[in-house]
Amino acid sequence: xxxxxQSPQNLTAQEGEFITINCSYSVGISALHWLQQHxxxxxxxxxxxSSGKKxxxxxxxxxxxxEKHSSLHITASHPRDSAVYICAVNTGNQFYFGxxxxxxxxx
Amino acid sequence: xxxxxxxxxxxxxxxxxxxxxxxxxDMDHExxxxxxxxxxxxxxxxxFSYDVKMKEKGDxxxxxxxxxxxxxxxxxxxxxASTNQTSMYLCASTQEGGAFFGQGTRLTxx
Numbered sequence: 761x762x763x764x765x766q767s768p769q770n771l772t773a774q775e776g777e778f779i780t781i782n783c784s785y786s787v788g789i790s791a792l793h794w795l796q797q798h799x800x801x802x803x804x805x806x807x808x809x810s811s812g813k814k815x816x817x818x819x820x821x822x823x824x825x826x827e828k829h830s831s832l833h834i835t836a837s838h839p840r841d842s843a844v845y846i847c848a849v850n851t852g853n854q855f856y857f858g859x860x861x862x863x864x865x866x867x
Numbered sequence: 868x869x870x871x872x873x874x875x876x877x878x879x880x881x882x883x884x885x886x887x888x889x890x891x892x893d894m895d896h897e898x899x900x901x902x903x904x905x906x907x908x909x910x911x912x913x914x915f916s917y918d919v920k921m922k923e924k925g926d927x928x929x930x931x932x933x934x935x936x937x938x939x940x941x942x943x944x945x946x947x948a949s950t951n952q953t954s955m956y957l958c959a960s961t962q963e964g965g966a967f968f969g970q971g972t973r974l975t976x977x
Contacts, residue, residue, distance in 0.1 A: 802970030802971040850961060854912060857910040858909065
């Protein structure tokens with residue numbers, strides 16, 4: 761069973777497009793994280809959410825606690841946004857991770 | 868501004884070697900975790916620790932052990948490395964209000 765489901769698994773977009781990655785989870789959480797991993801690179805935490813919405817530059821993350829769903833949006837996508845985006849939920853005791861969404865932005 | 872530090876970004880070890888992966892956090896967090904990341908399988912929990920000298924098995928503890936002698940340091944140990952332990956290893960620490968991840972260690976066992 762997967763406590764965290766992400767969609768889509770793979771995504772290819774043209775530069776400038778608006779991108780949405782979705783995350784659904786089935787456990788009670790204290791927080792949800794969106795992580796970014798560039799090819800061959802380490803993992804960087806983009807957002808930590810427990811309610812509502814956060815924005816950082818061209819990235820926006822939202823969470824609906826009642827529906828157990830979160831979305832990561834990228835506005836005006838750029839080739840440097842190409843990476844794997846991972847949703848992780850913190851239950852207070854441990855994390856559960858989605859398998860990631862591989863994003864490729866084509867110039 | 869580094870919060871969680873993993874001792875190596877890249878490691879190459881030989882089959883049968885004893886391997887230590889170190890993780891240090893500077894936030895006085897109680898909870899620390901070790902995961903491995905493999906293509907198609909995502910991140911899987913190996914071991915975690917809630918406090919000094921405490922450890923709990925995760926989903927895939929076989930072939931690994933851990934040590935938490937000090938609050939800030941959580942070590943993952945491969946007693947006798949095998950090629951199927953080639954992977955990306957990720958350390959995380961968390962406490963109420965915050966969670967942070969290391970950069971990851973890419974281990975290759977040849």
